[in-house]
Amino acid sequence: MQQSDFLKIVTPFQDKLYRLAKRLLVSREEAEDATQEILLKLWSKSKAIGSYNNVEAFAMTMTKNFCLDRLKSKQAGNLKLVHSNYKEEGTSLQKQVEANDSVDWVQRIMEELPEQQKMVLQLRDVEEYDFEEICEMLEMKPTAVRVTLSRARKAVREKLMEKHNYGIG
Amino acid sequence: MELDRVEDLLARYFEAETTIAEEKELKEYFARPDIPAHLEQYRPMFGYLNSAKSERFTGKVPLKKSTGVSLKRLYPWLSVAAVTVLMVGTYFGKDYYDQQQLEKQKAEYAYQETRKALAMLAENFNRGTEKVAYLNEFVEAQEKIYNKN
Structure with a gap:
């Protein structure tokens, strides 16, 4: 599988992986690391990707397991809290x-x-x-x-x- | 949307019985500016759930490296490398140390030999000086004779 093909599959849902990771890990850096890790794992399995009937769900499950493991491990002890600003439109x-x-x-x-x-x-x-x-x-x-x-x-x-x-x- | 319907949707929403389409309706409803006061409290909830989707993954995906090993996976091997370096260091270090010791011994030996040789030289010089002392007698005797004249 070519890189471009892989990216075409992954791009639609990589933001969702990231948001799930961030929901669980809270810190932005941690979530980005986790997402990168998951995408790399997916890429290393890219030959088998055709055989999964739902790559997105598979990637989500991987993200979930990865983040839960992360949380269990010692590293979770020094997670940082990061606050982001959200916009709301159409109000005074x-x-x-x-x-x-x-x-x-x-x-x-x-x-x-x-x-x-x-x-x-x-x-x-x-x-x-x-x-x-x-x-x-x-x-x-x-x-x-x-x-x-x-x-x-x-x-x-x-x-x-x-x-x-x-x-x- | 009518108030009755919103309240019905809300009730079912909290029982997790609404469909995706109905939930979208709710989110749209709570994005409106004119909401009855008693429903105002739900606004932040739907507002947040709606806006949380806009967060993007901004990291890069270093695919090129995927065939190699990532830095994090290399990390445990660092200890192995450290121990290896230590062992090699100890091995060659011992060699070097032994060599240094041997050289020191050789130097010590050379020093002692040189000292012995110099001591011998000095002894013989002293013997020479004794003999020269006789000559002094001759010089003194000569001076006596000169003085008499």
Whole structure:
């Protein structure tokens, strides 16, 4: 397989790999390292790539396993917290500033979720995969995915409510 | 979108029973500026979930290196290399040390021999000086004679 062919396969979903890695590892540098590692692993298996029926799901599973291993290993002890700025369009400046604050807050809430919930929420609500794909990527049963997703969404809502009621957000 | 429908979608959303299309509807709804106050609290959640997708992977993919070994995988071998260097160093270092010691011994021996030779020379010189002392007698006697005259 030529490099250009490989890149053509990988480019559509490499951002998704990166975002999943960042969701789990939090730090931008760590996530970039992880994504590079995964892409290199994929490239080293590029001869076999034709035999996978869903390369994207396969790559996602690799990313998940890689990041969970990373988290388990000692290296996870010195992860850094990195905050990014997110834009929200179509609101007045004042609202936008407030929204930016609370959007950041949602990100921080998500950092506190258990890994399983983080991943399901990321894959469903950010990447918009359907349940079958998520089952395949996370090696989970459909009911388990649904339960985890519901719990994750409710957990975010609950934390957000607390914040909202304190009047800080 | 009607309020009833939004509330119904929200309820199902939190039970994870909505479809992707319905979730998109929700995200679109919460991106609007005019949201009833009691729903305002959900705005950041959908706002964030919607915006989180825009993050891009900016790293490079060093594919050329893929046939070789990455630096991280080389890392464990560093200890092996270090031990090898140490062992080779010890081996040749010992050789060098022995050589140095031998040279020192040789130098010491040469020094001792030279000292012996010089000592012999000095002894013989002393003997020579004794003999020359007799000559002094002659010079003194000669001076006495000159003085008398």
